[in-house]
Amino acid sequence: MRRILSILIxxxxxxxxxxxEKIVVAVMQDPDFLDPHRAAASGTYEMxxxxxxxxxxxxxxxxxxxxxxESYSISPDGLTYTFKLREGVKFHNGREVTMTDVLYSFNRLxxxxxxxxxSSDFEKFVSEIEATDDITVEITLNTLNTDFxxxxxxxxxxxxxxxxxxxxxxxxxxxxxxxxxxxxxxxAKFDEYWNPDLPLVDEVxxxxxxxxxxxxxxxxxxxxxxxxxxxAIQAEILRGRYNLISAEQxxxxxxxxxxxxxxxxxxxxxxxxxxxxxxxxxxxxxxxxYGTVLGSNMSPIMERYYQEGLExxxxxxIVAARSLLAQAGxxxxxxxxxxxxxxxxxxxxxxxVIVEQLKKVGITAEIELIEWSIWLDRVYTGRDYEMTxxxxxxxxxxxxxxxxxxxDYPRDFYNYFNPRYDELVNSAIKQTDIDKKAGLFKQxxxxxxxxxxxxxxxxxxFIVALASNLFGYNVYPLxxxxxxxxxxx
Amino acid sequence: xxxxxxxxxxxxxxxxxxxxxTFITFEIIPGDPVLARLGVDADEAQIRALSEELGxxxxxxxxxxxxxxGLFTGDLGQSIRYSRPVSxxxxxxxxxxxxxxxxxxxxxxxxxxxxxxxxxxxGDRLPGISISIVSQIGMAVPSFWTGIILMYIFGLTLRWVSxxxxxxxxxxxxxxxxxxxxxxxxxxxPSIATVIRYTRNTVMEQxxxxxxxxxxxxxxxxxxxxxxxxxxxxxxxxxxVLGMITANILGGSIVIEQVFTLPxxxxxxxxxxxxxxxxxxxxxxxYISLVIVVTNFLIDIVYxxxxxxxxxx
Numbered sequence: 001m002r003r004i005l006s007i008l009i010x011x012x013x014x015x016x017x018x019x020x021e022k023i024v025v026a027v028m029q030d031p032d033f034l035d036p037h038r039a040a041a042s043g044t045y046e047m048x049x050x051x052x053x054x055x056x057x058x059x060x061x062x063x064x065x066x067x068x069x070e071s072y073s074i075s076p077d078g079l080t081y082t083f084k085l086r087e088g089v090k091f092h093n094g095r096e097v098t099m100t101d102v103l104y105s106f107n108r109l110x111x112x113x114x115x116x117x118x119s120s121d122f123e124k125f126v127s128e129i130e131a132t133d134d135i136t137v138e139i140t141l142n143t144l145n146t147d148f149x150x151x152x153x154x155x156x157x158x159x160x161x162x163x164x165x166x167x168x169x170x171x172x173x174x175x176x177x178x179x180x181x182x183x184x185x186x187x188a189k190f191d192e193y194w195n196p197d198l199p200l201v202d203e204v205x206x207x208x209x210x211x212x213x214x215x216x217x218x219x220x221x222x223x224x225x226x227x228x229x230x231x232a233i234q235a236e237i238l239r240g241r242y243n244l245i246s247a248e249q250x251x252x253x254x255x256x257x258x259x260x261x262x263x264x265x266x267x268x269x270x271x272x273x274x275x276x277x278x279x280x281x282x283x284x285x286x287x288x289x290y291g292t293v294l295g296s297n298m299s300p301i302m303e304r305y306y307q308e309g310l311e312x313x314x315x316x317x318i319v320a321a322r323s324l325l326a327q328a329g330x331x332x333x334x335x336x337x338x339x340x341x342x343x344x345x346x347x348x349x350x351x352x353v354i355v356e357q358l359k360k361v362g363i364t365a366e367i368e369l370i371e372w373s374i375w376l377d378r379v380y381t382g383r384d385y386e387m388t389x390x391x392x393x394x395x396x397x398x399x400x401x402x403x404x405x406x407x408d409y410p411r412d413f414y415n416y417f418n419p420r421y422d423e424l425v426n427s428a429i430k431q432t433d434i435d436k437k438a439g440l441f442k443q444x445x446x447x448x449x450x451x452x453x454x455x456x457x458x459x460x461x462f463i464v465a466l467a468s469n470l471f472g473y474n475v476y477p478l479x480x481x482x483x484x485x486x487x488x489x
Numbered sequence: 490x491x492x493x494x495x496x497x498x499x500x501x502x503x504x505x506x507x508x509x510x511t512f513i514t515f516e517i518i519p520g521d522p523v524l525a526r527l528g529v530d531a532d533e534a535q536i537r538a539l540s541e542e543l544g545x546x547x548x549x550x551x552x553x554x555x556x557x558x559g560l561f562t563g564d565l566g567q568s569i570r571y572s573r574p575v576s577x578x579x580x581x582x583x584x585x586x587x588x589x590x591x592x593x594x595x596x597x598x599x600x601x602x603x604x605x606x607x608x609x610x611x612g613d614r615l616p617g618i619s620i621s622i623v624s625q626i627g628m629a630v631p632s633f634w635t636g637i638i639l640m641y642i643f644g645l646t647l648r649w650v651s652x653x654x655x656x657x658x659x660x661x662x663x664x665x666x667x668x669x670x671x672x673x674x675x676x677x678x679p680s681i682a683t684v685i686r687y688t689r690n691t692v693m694e695q696x697x698x699x700x701x702x703x704x705x706x707x708x709x710x711x712x713x714x715x716x717x718x719x720x721x722x723x724x725x726x727x728x729x730v731l732g733m734i735t736a737n738i739l740g741g742s743i744v745i746e747q748v749f750t751l752p753x754x755x756x757x758x759x760x761x762x763x764x765x766x767x768x769x770x771x772x773x774x775x776y777i778s779l780v781i782v783v784t785n786f787l788i789d790i791v792y793x794x795x796x797x798x799x800x801x802x
Binding site: 026030032033038040041042111116117118119120121123165180181182183207209210211213214215217218220221222223224371372373374376377378380381390392393410411 | 519520521522524525526527528529530531532533534535537538539570571572573578581582637640641644645648651652653654655747748749750752756757760763764765
């Protein structure tokens, strides 16, 4: 009898182990930091979005909604943000979130006393962080920044966690289980999540598969249930057989021209290059048509701030391009180099199409492939390049997208210095009137287009493949995978 | 005893030189580990915090001697990219690489050597020629391609194994063996071809010698000559090749690990180099030089076992 019972128990255990609903997601790279305040990479946020939450969190429409905070208000002068904490929000270690944790997190970002902060935005803009009672916190800015609300999506973490890197603890729908470098990040359902309806599956494994081909095979073999960021060829292979979701992703793929170098210091040359390049053709060849033509450094998904019509500003016109080049003193064209990070096949393919297109106006461009770490060092930081192609991932705040062109931005690798532009962007965040603010951001985009600071190519579509029984996927205008709403049917 | 001391000294000198060269190379090549870790979206405050933590502004010689001193206490340092001890990262990967090496070496030896002998035995007849042709093809086909084809056939079509799913030995030995077999085959195929050709050539070379003619004239049959006399002499160069192949596989099969998504040392090394993680690269280089030195030493010992005339000197 005892034997039968133990066999029964064994089978029950085996059965319950089997019934754990698990999703394996293929990702390209390791997280940079698990500590949410130290992490910068989009690829990390993509995963840890499920583990950490701020006072606010982004929704799939690109708005920020209350999370650890239950509600918030902004003072009429726009300088003070007041948050009321939600009752009963728990960390993954079972302890309730208190004001101490909120103050600890913000002070860690802003820095206090001798210790420097981990966020230059908090260092620069926040003057005071104060708890007025146990559940109310007031954050006062030293200067008006109406795009600052989006900053409060930054994670609130427990003050008593001795190691945020090895044992990250947050309040999100999933808790961190393990990270094996080069292999996987595993997260599991948090049973005491403040929203009792979420998450719907028990476990998620982000499996690190740097090789595209291997990821595709794993997906087709059923080893992986979700394959985000498909390229055009993969999408073509999977089409019709699997559930594919495709949407704009708030990314700007651009070709920068070093404005501090000849001949790109000449507006006419930059305009000629813009006229020579046929973006529709690039999208057709490189992205199989899955992309949206851009005209400036803003994706149409940023509805409120997006300046329409700029995508037609430079209609492909070889004759006009040639005559502009002639006016600039290059009737025969010139020789140049497009430096491309070799790990981004998408940009390499784009460069190849552009080389052919530039030939038509007499410009001979050579492609120089370099390693990503060299690109970051030499091109992005050292500004030592002629032309380069890169994709910049989207942010919720238009300021965060457009600040890359500010004269005092440390990584203004375009070498774009225009007081008029600085004025527009800096005064936009001083506007409490949303329409006026949007108007200024739009003017800034127009300026970038008119001055042909770069060739704004496309917002490549985000394509994700899901196992045929997996549902509930939400597309965000951000670089995230929200695993909490996914379920099997 | 003296000989072992000398070997040990040579080993230390090799490791020291290799480490120094790695340090200097990393000083020369462009790329910044802080930027490589954080990427384009890095905040200046985050860059500052990581740079301060790593202390990379110290002069090269100081860091090098710091590393050497750490070595004597068994401390390989902290990885820049993963914020974990280098030794932990390497030891995590070793089971995969060691088992891959073991399985593929077994395949190489039990397939390569007999086929080589067979091919020499029937040199100009059909079996010899066909083995020769097949081994030629085996050498020409790159292992990553073999890997993809194997995965397509056994993973996608027949569903015998699951691509991209590595199971550790501790979890399920049968599954672990299944997930390692295909990559081991992919690694082994080109080496099997090499070993076949090598064995065939050395055996045929030996067959021309006078002692073989003598053996035949004594009335010995082909097989007796081959296995009793020729093979012992022919095996020495084959052992050398096998040693080189072993060291190579233990150093990490970068491409195969990539294709099969195996967490071996090869992928770790590639990652470490691409993100300029000097402490991790240093640890890996140390590991690889140790593997090579130790394998060479073992081969020397095997020589003396096969041919007592050879002495360690």
